[in-house]
Amino acid sequence: xxxxxxxxxxxxxxxxxxxxxxxxxxxxxxxxxxxxxxxxxxxxxxxxxxxxxxxxxxxxxxxxxxxxxxxxxxxxxxxxxxxxxxxxxxxxxxxxxxxxxxxxxxxxxxxxxxxxxxxxxxxxxxxxxxxxxxxxxxxxxxxxxxxxxxxxxxxxxxxxx
Numbered sequence: 001x002x003x004x005x006x007x008x009x010x011x012x013x014x015x016x017x018x019x020x021x022x023x024x025x026x027x028x029x030x031x032x033x034x035x036x037x038x039x040x041x042x043x044x045x046x047x048x049x050x051x052x053x054x055x056x057x058x059x060x061x062x063x064x065x066x067x068x069x070x071x072x073x074x075x076x077x078x079x080x081x082x083x084x085x086x087x088x089x090x091x092x093x094x095x096x097x098x099x100x101x102x103x104x105x106x107x108x109x110x111x112x113x114x115x116x117x118x119x120x121x122x123x124x125x126x127x128x129x130x131x132x133x134x135x136x137x138x139x140x141x142x143x144x145x146x147x148x149x150x151x152x153x154x155x156x157x158x159x160x161x
Contacts (some may be wrong), residue, residue, distance in 0.1 A: 023158040034129055035049035038146050041085045041126070050126055057106060057109045058126035060115055067119025073159040076114050080151045084125075090140055090147075096154060107132045110149060117153040125149040 038058075042050065050058035070076055077098050081093035099105050101115055109131030117123055127147045129135070137143040 004013060008094060030082075030135070034144045034146060034154070037085055038126065038128060041146075041148075048124065050124070053107070053112070056128050057112050057131055058128075059113055060124040060126075061116070061121065062124055062150075063120075063122040065118025065121025067121075067153075068102050068156055068158075069118050070115050070153070072154055072160070074101050075099070075157040075159070076101050076117075076155045077156070078151050079154055080149050083148050085146055085148060100159075106127075107147075113149070114151065114153060117151070119153055119156050120149070122152045125151060127140060 015117075042058075043050070048060055050060045052058050060090065072156050074099055079096055080091075080093040081089060082093065083089045091135030102111060104111070107127065109125060112131070113123060113125035113127070125148070129144045129146060132147050133141050133143065133145070135143040137145060140149070
């Protein structure tokens with residue numbers, strides 16, 4: 001065997017070893033970690049009686065609204081604060097946000113949570129990443145990050161027919 005052939009064989013074996021070894025290193029199970037983070041948050045905050053919806057959204061009505069219920073395509077005017085489960089605020093929501101409910105302009109969990117509200121109501125939403133920014137995240141929000149929102153539905157403008 002020539003020196004060049006021997007070097008190629010050794011290089012191949014080394015590369016194969018590195019590939020096999022690195023494939024044995026298990027990546028973190030981010031879905032399981034996120035699930036545990038949500039369970040820990042709920043356990044650490046037992047006075048927050050969130051209701052888990054079929055979609056996976058955790059919804060808590062803090063103050064029932066006395067106005068009309070939101071309908072798809074209505075324009076909802078909300079004041080909100082967005083934070084991580086550790087309490088770090090990522091969006092202080094200093095302005096009123098107007099959006100068409102159900103139009104897909106916001107993360108699905110936020111849209112869904114507002115759809116349960118009546119004008120004048122206040123709610124908390126715990127949104128798993130599957131209903132927020134998923135595995136990729138968004139700007140300062142890492143992937144697999146559940147989000148917590150405090151929302152006040154200030155008013156509703158009905159879609160004109």
